[in-house]
Amino acid sequence: MRGLLNDGIRLVLAHAIRLSGIVLNVRQRIRINRFSANQRRLRCAYRLQPDTPVLSYGPRVVESIRHAAARVGSDARFAMTSGSTGEPKKILYTSRRLRHLKFAFSDMFARACWAFRLRRSSLYVFSSFQRDASLTSMLLEEPRLPPHVSTLQAPYRVQQHPAICALASDYGPAAVRLWILTLSNPGVLYATNPATISTFLDELQNNWSQSSRLIKDWDNDPHRFERAVHTIACRLASRGSARRMQLVATSSRPLSMEHFAPAVRAYICWTGGYVTPFLDRLAVHLPSPRYRLIPMYSMSTETIETETVFRDGEAYFLPIAAGVVYEFTKADELLTPDQLISGETYCMVVSDPYGLRRYQTEDLFVCTRIMNGLPDLVFLRRSALEYSFVGEKVTAEQLTIVFDHLRTQHPLPHGFLTCVPSLSPTPHYKLVFISETTVTSHNLIATHCDELLSSLNCEYKNKRASGLLGPIHFVQTNAANFAANLTNSWETQFKFLPLYRRTWESMSSFERFELAPVP
Numbered sequence: 001m002r003g004l005l006n007d008g009i010r011l012v013l014a015h016a017i018r019l020s021g022i023v024l025n026v027r028q029r030i031r032i033n034r035f036s037a038n039q040r041r042l043r044c045a046y047r048l049q050p051d052t053p054v055l056s057y058g059p060r061v062v063e064s065i066r067h068a069a070a071r072v073g074s075d076a077r078f079a080m081t082s083g084s085t086g087e088p089k090k091i092l093y094t095s096r097r098l099r100h101l102k103f104a105f106s107d108m109f110a111r112a113c114w115a116f117r118l119r120r121s122s123l124y125v126f127s128s129f130q131r132d133a134s135l136t137s138m139l140l141e142e143p144r145l146p147p148h149v150s151t152l153q154a155p156y157r158v159q160q161h162p163a164i165c166a167l168a169s170d171y172g173p174a175a176v177r178l179w180i181l182t183l184s185n186p187g188v189l190y191a192t193n194p195a196t197i198s199t200f201l202d203e204l205q206n207n208w209s210q211s212s213r214l215i216k217d218w219d220n221d222p223h224r225f226e227r228a229v230h231t232i233a234c235r236l237a238s239r240g241s242a243r244r245m246q247l248v249a250t251s252s253r254p255l256s257m258e259h260f261a262p263a264v265r266a267y268i269c270w271t272g273g274y275v276t277p278f279l280d281r282l283a284v285h286l287p288s289p290r291y292r293l294i295p296m297y298s299m300s301t302e303t304i305e306t307e308t309v310f311r312d313g314e315a316y317f318l319p320i321a322a323g324v325v326y327e328f329t330k331a332d333e334l335l336t337p338d339q340l341i342s343g344e345t346y347c348m349v350v351s352d353p354y355g356l357r358r359y360q361t362e363d364l365f366v367c368t369r370i371m372n373g374l375p376d377l378v379f380l381r382r383s384a385l386e387y388s389f390v391g392e393k394v395t396a397e398q399l400t401i402v403f404d405h406l407r408t409q410h411p412l413p414h415g416f417l418t419c420v421p422s423l424s425p426t427p428h429y430k431l432v433f434i435s436e437t438t439v440t441s442h443n444l445i446a447t448h449c450d451e452l453l454s455s456l457n458c459e460y461k462n463k464r465a466s467g468l469l470g471p472i473h474f475v476q477t478n479a480a481n482f483a484a485n486l487t488n489s490w491e492t493q494f495k496f497l498p499l500y501r502r503t504w505e506s507m508s509s510f511e512r513f514e515l516a517p518v519p
Contacts, residue, residue, distance in 0.1 A: 002234055002237045003237040003238045003239045003240065003241050003242070004239050006152055006235075006236075006237055006238055006239075007238050007239045009149065009152050010120065010121075010122050010152050010153070010238070013121060013122070013149070013152065013153050014113070014118075014119060014120055014121040014122075014187075017109075017110050017113050017114075017121045017153075018110070018113050018114045018117075018118075018121070019114075020110045021110040021111045021112070021113050021114025021115070022114055024107050024110050024111050025111050025114065025115075025310075028107075028111070028307070028309065028320075031320060031322075032309075032318065032320060032372050032374065033372075035320055035337075035374060036338065036373075039325060039326070039336070039337075042323070042324075042325045042351070043325055045353075046325060046351045046352075046353070046357060047357075048325060048351060048357065048358065052357060052358050053358060054329065054334065054349055054358045054359075054360050055357070055358060055359060055360060056359075056360045056362065057089050057359075061355070061356065061359060062090075064355040064356070064357060065090070065091070065092050065354070065355030065356070066355070067355065068092055068353070068354050068355035069092050069355070072092075072094050075094045075095055075096075076092060076093075076094065077092075077093045077094065077138065078090040078091065078092060078093065078133075079091050079093050079133065079134060079135035079138055079301050080133040080134060080301070081300075081301045081302075089301070089302075091135070091301050091302055091354070092354040092355050093135070093138060093354070094354075097354065098138060098139060100322065100323075101135075101139060101304070102139060104304060104307070104321065104322075105139075108296075108297060108307070108308050109121075109123065109188075109268075111308075111310055112266075112268070112294050112308070112310060113188075115310035115313070116266065116292060116294065116310075116313070118187055118188060118265060118266055119187065119265075120186070120187025120188075120263045120265070121153070121187055121188065122152065122153055122154070122155065122184065122185075122186040122187050122188070122263075123153065123154055123156070123186060123187070123188045123189075123190060124154075124155055124156050124180070124181060124184065124186040124188070124189050124190070125140070125154070125156040125190045125191070126156075126177070126189070126190065126191035126196045126197055126200065127140045127156050127159060128140075129159055129164070129165055129168040129173055129176070130165075134301075135301045136192065140156075140157075140160070141160070142157055142160035142161070145158065145161050145232070146158070148235055151232075151235045151236065152184075152235070152236075155180055155181075155183075155184035155186060155236050156180070158180070158232050158235070158236065159176070159180070161228065161232065162228075163226055163228035163229050163232065164176060164229070164232065167179075167214060167229065171210075171213055171214040172210060172211070174200055174203045174204065174207075174210075174211045175210065175211050175212070175213055175214040175215075176214060177200055178204065178211055178212065178214070178215060178248070178260065179214050179215055179218065180236060181260060181261045182215060182241065182244050182245055182248055182260040182261065183233060183236040183237055183238065183241045183245070184236040184237075184238055184241075184261075185238040185239075185240070185241065185244070185261050185262065185263045185264075186261065186263065186264060187263050187264060187265055187266070188264070188265070188266045188267065188268065188294075189264060189266070189267040189268070190267070190268040190269065190296075191267075191268075191269050192269065192270055192296065192299075193269070193270065193275070193278075193496070194269040194270065194271075194275050194278040194279050194282055195275065195278040195416070195479055195496055197267060197269065197282060197285075198278045198281045198282050198285070199478075199479045199480065201257070201282075201285040201286075202281070202285075202414070202436055203436070204254050204255075205254045206436050208251075208253065208254040208255075212248050212249065212251070215245055215248045215249050216248075216249045218233075218245065218249070219245055219246055219248075219249035219250075220249070238263075244259070244260055244261075244262075247259060247260070248260050256285070257285070257286060257291075258290070264286075264291065265290070265291065265292060266291065266292040266293075266294055267282070267286060267291060267292075267293060267294070268293075268294045268295075268296055269282075269293070269295075269296055270295070270296045270298070271293070271295040271296070272298055272378060272379030272380070273379050273380070273381055273382075273497075274381070274396075274400070274496055274497055274498055275496065277414070277415070277416050278416070278496070279293070280414075281414050294315070295308070295315050295317075296308070297317055298317060298363075298365075298377070298379045300361060300363065302350065302356060302359065302361060303321065303324055303350045303352055303356070303361075304321035304324065305319065305321075305348060305350070305361070305363065305365075305377075305379070306318060306319050306320075306321075306365075306377050307319075307320050307321055309371070311371075316369075316371050316376045317376055317377050317378060318371065318372075318374045318375070318376065318377070319337055319348070319374065319375065319377060320374065323352055323353060324350055324351070324352050325350065325351040325352070326348065326349075326350060327348075327349040327350075327351075327358065328340060328346035328347060328348055328349060328365075329346065329347045329349055329360070330344065330345070330346050330347070334349070337374055337375055338373055338374070340367045340370075340375040341367060342367050342368065342369050342370055342375075343366075343367065343368075344366070344367055345364055345365070345366045345367075345380060346364070346365055346366075346367065347360065347361070347362065347363065347364055347365075347383050348361045348363050348364075348365055348377075349361065362382055362383045362384050363379060363382060363383065364379075364380040364381050364382070364383045365377040365378060365379055365380060366378050366380050381396060381397070382396065382497070385497065385498075385499055385501075386499070387421045387429075387499060387501055389421065389427040389463075389468070389469060390427070390463050390468045390469065391459055391463070392457060392459045392460040392463050392469065393457070393459060394419070394429065394453065394457060394460060394499065395499070396497065396498045396499045398453065398456045398457055399418075399419055399453070399498040399499050400498050401452075401456060402449055402452040402453050402456065403417040403498060405448075405452050406445060406448060406449060406452070409448065410441065410444070410445055410448070412433070412435075412439060412445075413435055413437035413439070414435060414437070415433055415434050415435025415436075415437070416433075416434040416435070416479070416496050417431065417432070417433055417434075417498070418431075418432050418434065418496065418497060418498055418499065418500065419431055419432070419472075419498065419499050419500070420432055420499075420500045420502070420503070420504050420507070421500075421501075421503050421504065422473070422503060422504035422505065423503055423504070423505050424505060425470070426467075426469070426470035427468070427469055427470065428469055428470035428471060428472060428473060429469075429472050429473075430472070430473045430474075430475050430504055431445070431446055431449050431472050431473065431474050431475070432475050432476070432477065432482065433445075433474065433475070433476045434476075434477060434478065434479050434482050434496075435476065435478065436478050438476065439476060442474040442476075443474070445474055446471065446472045446473060446474040447471070447472075449472050449474075450464070450471055450472045453472070
């Protein structure tokens with residue numbers, strides 16, 4: 001009866017969200033029509049002149065952010081970036097800015113529910129169980145258990161409750177996620193990083209006994225759990241949840257999503273950059289047409305870079321976020337959005353009231369088409385992702401080509417390849433394979449990687465021949481362990497890149513991965 005009542009409320013919420021999607025879609029069209037006028041107004045407000053320099057993150061940008069923080073006083077907070085650069089950046093946020101950011105996501109979600117006719121709009125976000133300094137963690141802060149209606153629409157919001165955090169500590173995050181998903185049976189999944197969903201589903205497949213242990217204990221003896229957990233379970237219950245819980249508890253083999261969360265029909269995640277291996281893996285776990293992939297708009301900790309526009313079943317990405325001035329560079333020329341040409345690649349420059357004036361994001365976008373006079377922008381890659389010990393200047397683009405060759409010529413299981421520079425004993429690069437499945441041909445793959453990189457980069461080849469650079473070393477670990485050594489926010493803030501600027505030695509505990517097998 002509790003599940004039936006909860007689902008009745010969820011149905012009402014779904015209708016309300018779809019109706020709001022219609023209103024928000026009209027609002028977005030008006031904003032698109034007013035875009036040029038708003039950009040002119042913001043240029044004046046931010047005092048942007050022809051001679052205002054374009055700046056990358058550095059002392060001048062840090063000083064500008066500090067002045068902006070001083071203006072807002074005690075409301076100033078700082079979000080840390082994920083560290084695709086050598087050191088994380090500190091970006092200014094206020095309560096008002098965080099509210100606007102939450103609204104931007106809710107706006108996109110409501111319009112997606114209307115555009116794709118999603119009947120069940122309850123949303124499960126793969127948020128972290130731990131607090132950190134990331135922007136995502138700021139957005140998901142819950143000082144107390146949210147209202148009942150909120151948990152029906154967004155069951156992930158219970159994850160900040162101490163009782164649920166205790167379960168995650170005892171059983172592991174995957175087990176708690178499975179428990180929440182089976183109880184609440186949401187309609188949509190979301191993770192900024194598709195690797196987060198992919199890793200969760202892989203863990204169910206590879207470690208079902210551990211992942212299902214919480215549900216088995218709940219099914220066998222629910223009285224062993226504290227009262228707060230039972231209260232949360234009642235809030236999350238959906239029609240048929242008891243039957244699904246028993247199905248999971250009694251299954252000796254991994255169950256797919258359609259068995260423990262059959263209402264899921266869509267998943268939202270970022271599709272730009274280097275995440276193709278994880279999108280491919282998700283397509284295996286969540287095959288089309290049963291599951292629809294809804295691409296996420298581009299967003300960095302610094303700013304919203306594009307907004308998603310849904311038209312006729314397609315997603316467009318326009319640079320129309322409120323309060324942001326957009327400019328683009330190409331061949332040292334500074335361009336406005338209306339000057340972009342379809343098929344060309346540009347680097348985005350942004351200005352906002354939080355200390356960024358003509359800030360060089362170093363994010364490259366390809367303009368795929370023009371919509372209502374504005375460019376449809378798809379994130380391509382970081383523009384300055386390279387590393388050099390002695391002038392070899394190894395780039396992410398070169399490594400992406402190398403990794404594609406390695407995947408076609410070696411029987412690598414599902415996983416992600418990346419390179420990390422290492423100082424000891426001789427400067428060299430570590431080829432890191434991130435996967436739950438162990439690979440045995442380490443030396444062969446490392447040697448082949450060395451040869452392929454030498455064929456693409458003559459300076460690397462010369463430095464290897466002279467002994468200034470040592471050979472590539474192969475290392476394997478899993479996604480969570482790798483990310484934990486780069487950032488404290490694996491599920492909220494981590495980015496998979498083909499190359500990292502941070503050295504191996506600055507990562508807290510990597511050396512053990514060369515000796516220990518993948519768990």
